[in-house]
Every structure is written in C-alpha cells, then in structure tokens.
Amino acid sequence: MIKKFTCIVICLFMLCACACGGTTFDGSRTGNKSALIMDFKVLNKTDFQELTLAAGDIVDFDIVNKAGSIDISLQKEGEEPVYEETDIQTSSFQVQIQDGGTYTLSVTGKKARGSVSVTKADPDTETQ
Numbered sequence: 001m002i003k004k005f006t007c008i009v010i011c012l013f014m015l016c017a018c019a020c021g022g023t024t025f026d027g028s029r030t031g032n033k034s035a036l037i038m039d040f041k042v043l044n045k046t047d048f049q050e051l052t053l054a055a056g057d058i059v060d061f062d063i064v065n066k067a068g069s070i071d072i073s074l075q076k077e078g079e080e081p082v083y084e085e086t087d088i089q090t091s092s093f094q095v096q097i098q099d100g101g102t103y104t105l106s107v108t109g110k111k112a113r114g115s116v117s118v119t120k121a122d123p124d125t126e127t128q
Helices: 002-020
Strands: 026-032 035-043 046-053 058-076 084-085 093-098 101-120
Touching: 026 046, 035 046, 046 058
Parallel strands: none
Antiparallel strands: 026 035, 035 101, 046 101, 058 084, 058 093, 058 101
C-alpha cells in the first residue's frame, strides 16, 4: 500500500513539474556553418548557431512571425553585432558581411510561433 501511494505521489509530482515548466521549443531545427533554419509552434528560449562567413558574403534572412516576439543578433566575437533587432515582424532582408570569420547567430523567442531562415547566399544564384 505504501509503495503504491509513493508511486502515485511521484507520478503526480512529475506531471506537475512538466506542466509547470512550460515548453521551451516545439518544432524543427537544422543548422550548420552556413545556415540556421527553424520552424516552430513554440519558441521560448535562445538558440545559437555559429556561421563561417567571408568578407563580401551576403546573408539572407527570412522571418515569419505568427505570434509572440522574435529577437535576432548576428555578431562576431568581441565585436559589435552586424545585425541586431528585437521584436521582428514578418520580413525578408539581406546583410552583407564586411569582415570574414566565425559569427554567432542568436535567435530568441518569447511565446513565439513562426519560422526563421538565415542562410549564406549562394553567389551563383545572386541577381546582378
């Protein structure tokens, strides 16, 4: 009887702990040295991806904000961000890289739903 009661108490505690903690991410994420692609029903955290970029590279941003807040920063360590914005609405834009190196891309969501695609543009497909 005591074992059964203990088991029930533990199960209830675990259920409450999971429900109270909330979901930090529900979606898909793909990242590598040239891209970060996220599609999410829930984003309540900050995600990071290192991108290896050369001077002259163009980075394409495609953000879809269906709900909540999305903040993005692209920064080389020890330097000012080359791009930084808070509460981004649905938009597409490009950022040209002036100085090559490893950049950290951070995406922060607060009750966010939508998608973020940040990719190094293929120079062969760029329009002149």
